[in-house]
Amino acid sequence: MATDKAENGGNTTSGFDPQSMEAYVVKDPQAMALNMARAMENLGKAASVWIAPREKGELVDPVSEPLVEMVKTMNRVAEYWMADPKRTVEAQAHLMNSLFGVWMKSLSRLSGTDAAAAPEPVKDKRFADADWQRNPFFDFLRQAYLIISDWAEKLVDNTEGLDEHTRHKAGFYVKQLTAALSPQNFLFTNPQTFRETVSTHGANLVKGMQMLAEDIAAGKGDLKMRQTDESKFAVGRNMAVTPGKVVAQSDVCEVIQYEPTTKKVLKRPLLICPPWINKFYILDLNPQKSFIKWCVDQGHTVFVISWVNPDERHAEKDWLAYIREGVDFALDTVEKATGEREVNAIGYCVGGTLLSAAMALHAQEGNKRIASATLFTTQVDFTYAGDLKVFVDEEQVTGLEERMRRQGYLDGSKMATAFNMLRSSELIWPYFVNNYLKGQDPNAFDLLYWNADSTRMAAANHSYYLRNCYLYNNLSQGRMQLDGKTLSLKDVKVPIYNLATREDHIAPAKSVYLGSASFGGPVTFVLSGSGHIAGVVNPPDKQKYQFWTSEKRPADYEDWLVSASETAGSWWPHWQAWIEKLDNERVDARKPGGDALNAIADAPGSYVLARV
Template structure:
């Protein structure tokens, strides 16, 4: 006999949703209200102190303008209106019929089922309890109907259609019944079994995250107290040997007695911090390179503020890449080096290499691009945020502050995968009241950086909006440059599931280069596909395909190899070097004194 009945009596599923301790539930609700007031105070504090809060009016206007075009199309013609309404009504009637048959105890096939891999509806009660099954199917029917309306709106240009589809997906993700206590069986059971303690703790976390964001919600995706840069992240030994207003140059300690004569300079993105390539000893590309006998230099970009507002692409080239090349060659006592550019760092590096060739500068031996775009025709969902109207609005905001806040970029990236990077954490943190799992990659993802106004505006306008470099129409520091100016050997890495630099975009750009260009495709996405140490034996890599046709044709003719692409790259580097070895180098060589230990203070800057 248990407290609810005999062991012979099946437990009524409804009992799973009944609160065991009403008194404790009432106390937890009171705590939740108390923490809600704290959240309101944290939200209002910047205004009370005279600080200007983020203005989202331009974004809201853009949403309304785009979605209203879809609505106008379907409402302008009574026949189209009736057809759209009839389609939805027919599906709802089918759902009603399904529900009635289930109530009568008959077998019935669902009207709508989640897509494979949709994690929101994994709980068995979404299917076994009719109330939740009805909610789930009603949601799926309605959202798919709305998405269909966007696709069938005939008078939209393709960019506007993609924007409308993106906005509908965001609304669909936000309104999912899985996000609310009373419409999610798992959350209801959690609340009942814990007498609302989860709601009180979740609201406390919500208030803390609003306060941490200085009036804006700073969603935590991992436990921020578990990670410290320089303590359990970015641990490869080295020294900062030079610095200027925009960056520090790190040289890492040699890990072998002799090293390749040609050093490597890595140009990471300034949109994120460089230590994604030195996350921890097991995942560090930097450490692995030093263990293979390479001398590695890293650019560590400053986290800019209003004093960097006028730093543009040209200055990032001169004070970043050129400063890094000069420093590395002097410290290594070498004549040439190999370069690596990751994401937007690769875009800047590509333009800089084209410029260097036009200037007759031959100090770079080869370049490796990691998920870097030079042709932005197929640049993925990030293009949705860049058109003439949105860019003008963004430029106004950046001019007012001198920079784009890092949280804005982080939000944009998270919105691309809202059902993976936003709503699961909202549910886990603020409704379940559970601390997120410590995950180094997500900590790095949340360690956002600002973008100087001039630099970011130049990048968005000349690449995402006008694609000038691929067209051969980019005027850079007074010089016309194009991808065909890059004639040194290129190792060009794309990732198969990349939503930031899609494989097609990287492949198309590869065909524009002016010399030997080895296209390589890896499994997984923008980060995991790159940060894939050989010891982990994860994913796969495709090489050697026929690049004369489409990406699909390249895939059909490429060789697939299990595991990491790093060893293939190492062999490629060896084949494009002199083969000479020199004694392992000390950071700074005979030219520079160490300023501080790696990873340096620039990467620790947070705002």
């Protein structure tokens, strides 16, 4: 067979160079066999670590519950296609014809009768390695996988008779299955892991299985997959280091006030209400990325709520408790420390949802302490809440409540897994391949350290949130009940800066935009580039991403986007200008606690240090 080589990396005019297979040929079978035995020994250790807490009854494995839900949902799809033999045959024929075409093309390349095609632009970064196209074997796997994935998704799309929620669940589960079954995730169907195994004689698997055992041990019987080198970070040492003091503490939160860096500060203090689902220091990762430090440098007197990492003692702490002992407690603290009753408030994600409910409650009580509110990636209307709604229906919420009732809280790892599943092809499987198949330690990345530093959710609080927001959408519909009152966001008349991010998978921009219409006062809607975290934590000096604004307020998000104008860089200065336009009066800088409160501890306090 002719093997005239082209200039680009050893490709041949016949489309296949047999010499390219050299990297996949085992050179030292004895060393390979020895390392395979050692890898299996480490795999056995991993299995022992996984089994031990289950045998002792220390860990009740809930894996069957989501599997049952998935099987039940997918059965609805299968029933439709199997009910009519004609539909079944047509669907199978369509798949087989597509696969047969790829198979014939691959045979032609192997036989040398089909010239190599120019490489396709890489659209899926899972298949960025050149051999996914250059090598006929891997090229066939790649194309067959993409065909089958697309076919499976279309089966769901074309299934008739499904209600919207079931179709949403089925589509989500299909994406999870196809992401898991990607040839990238298996040792000998991924060219990189195949070559790595051959070149190291299997030493990568020895290390990978050792890491698997360590990660299961770290999860106390559950897999706690490492995404970063955690040894490089420590809260209070090189993360969350903006100087400040804890000036007050309740059962559910600590309140931190930060040291001023300017001689004059805005008269209105700034109170930040972060989500309790994650820790507050996403806004204070390091001095270069810290939104908190940037605000201090702009002349804000910054207070931050640091939520407790709850345990069984907090089981009955519900939304009202988080408002009274969290938001209201922090407002009292701000007033004692500064003498000011009016504050500018910020709520991030579910922290913004809680803040919105608190403002609606305050409106009925005549409480006017929050003079303006900024909402980061916050949903108050959950009509278009995205893939997280897959996990929320009456049956699933009831089951979750029963599990939370037994221990008083939801383990943080469960919520972290749900968030990772929203982007499993980026947040789960690449780390599975890198850690356990390649045997490589992950890089040090502060954002992923924070992401892994998960928190528990108090049972009553989480149950109230799921039912009133995701399940019944009570807040936007004026049906939420708190402290004997029925809340309406139309009662909230203060100016609101409502920030969404364009690629958000947790609080979709369309959902955030829809929520803007729920409030009774002026709302400035701003759309940032990137996603739920990077679109918010975007310091101006990085000159990254962009943001969009528009004076128009059409009913649909898509129409707003057409009307919006784009500005390069961070939205932070735009927000600062909005704040100063509301009230730019300045006073002398304030020390933490003022004359009324003594410091309890240095920032970032003790609540944030509790690990799951």
